[in-house]
Amino acid sequence: MDNDISTFVVDWGTSNFRLFGLDSKGVLVDTIEAPMGLLQIKDGKFAEALEPKLKAMASSYQHIPVLMAGMVGSASGWKEVPYVAAPASVSDVAHSAVCFELPWGARARILPGVSYRSAELYCDVMRGEEVQVFGLPLITDSDNMHIVLPGTHSKHVDIKSGAISSFSTYFTGELFALLSHYSSVKPPLPAQEIVDENAFLKGVKRTANGALLNDIFSARALRLFGELADHEVADYLSGILIGNELHSSTHRNIYLVGGEALCARYELAAKELQIETYTFSGNTCFLNGIARIIKEIENEQ
Template identity: 45%
Template sequence: MSKHWIAIDWGTTNFRAFLMQEGEQLEHINQACGLLSVEDGQFATTLHHLLQPWLEHHGALPIVMAGMVGSQQGWHDVAYAPLPCEAEDLLSRTLSFTTPWGSPAWIIPGVNGMSQYLQPDVMRGEEVQLLGLAALHPADEQTVLLPGTHSKHVLMKHGQIASFSTFMTGELFSLLSQHSILGRALPQQIESEGAFLLGVATAQRGAPFSHLIFSARTRRLAGEIAAAEIHSYLSGLLIGYELLALSPGLQAWIVGSNSLTTRYQLAANQMGRDLLIANGDDCFIHGLSHLFSQL
């Protein structure tokens, strides 16, 4: 019997798949092929195309998915697991089905509950990374950041997801840089650590948010920031503003890609916040492998 299977994180903008042999990653696929790019609900056709080389070689492998693929806009709408949440709660709500080509498939549910600011909140996909982090780095209590399109700040207690809050940092950067006057008529952008840290420092001054972000235009007009460095400055503003939610001196984990975690850690160092980095793929694979072993 084959011990191969496929782990998938299918989000709003990105698709990541991992060819697994038990708990070991053999190959991976990373495509900008999130839900927004799937036309007319053609999830099965899209997935089969993306996985075709693996399916041709290994046959109709089991597939375990997490992320927005289980949302109302996804392949199947899988009901959330409520807070507090642990692995057993996710397993009891996991949706199983068979793909048109015969692969047994499962979609892991997301999690919902009230945020620390007493607002209803949701996550899909991050719950798998959190379970993986808790297994790799067990602790009685952990604060965890998961940066991305919709960044999450999470409190873990004894391996359970106790509470979390969402910050639309990544999506705001995309909207402001592409569809607002802040990003209009800009030259080719370059990475500037100086402009980024200036944005972080500016965010620390406590200005109202809509006034704060306008400085990405006025500092350019005043000649304080080069036009090619506006994205770096705006990124610093948004990340710095998000990190104000962390108490000074608090040590927290940050789980994600190297590029994002490095940027957040740079901002956190300037702000007196201590972030420990964990690789997002490692946490996701570890968490999903545990869930798959129980299905």
């Protein structure tokens, strides 16, 4: 397997770490995932944390270049890489990477994130999602679309002529976690892997009037009056938050990019709100985006 890998690709976020080994044609050879996000790296020892993972995938790792994306390029990451301002193309991101040599001699690049400002007080940032966004056009064969990337901080991204033209971030996933663990509407039972569609859609329907803070408190009131069972509370809150997020969009056709389980919730909410969805794997889009970025880097050399 060693001789097959020509590039290491690292998706390094705040909580998780993913390593991909690609061959010279960009085909995936091997994958390693670990709960080794930035929060777990002590005293800035990123190289010491990375090296054993590379070695586990290929004994000749010292000679294989490493391309990194995600929060590893943030102020709290390995090396801070300035954002590229939208509109941002694949070329803009690829050519703005920070390059450096690893302790064992291999070359490394950390990709920048993308920033967007529409007016005073209205600005936004992303790190890592831009790679998935650039990978989607290889599947859809379209350079103009509205993409939603569900997650801790959900992204709504507009692509025009293949470039990221504008985007906005929603606090949906993190707010759900906060409500689920630290609030007075904390569900008495945790959310189940299989969504309770009835409870979830109750939450989505509740968001019709756009009163989010009132909608959230309704989880407590409905439970007190016996109109929401203990096992329904988590999915009801999920429906409120996702429904509220999708209500903010003016688009009637959206491309969902992410994990299967979370995207299924967005599909369910979108159908209730009469929004048409097209869903694609986050991993597939990420690797497609990386392939485009690698091609840009190779053309530069």
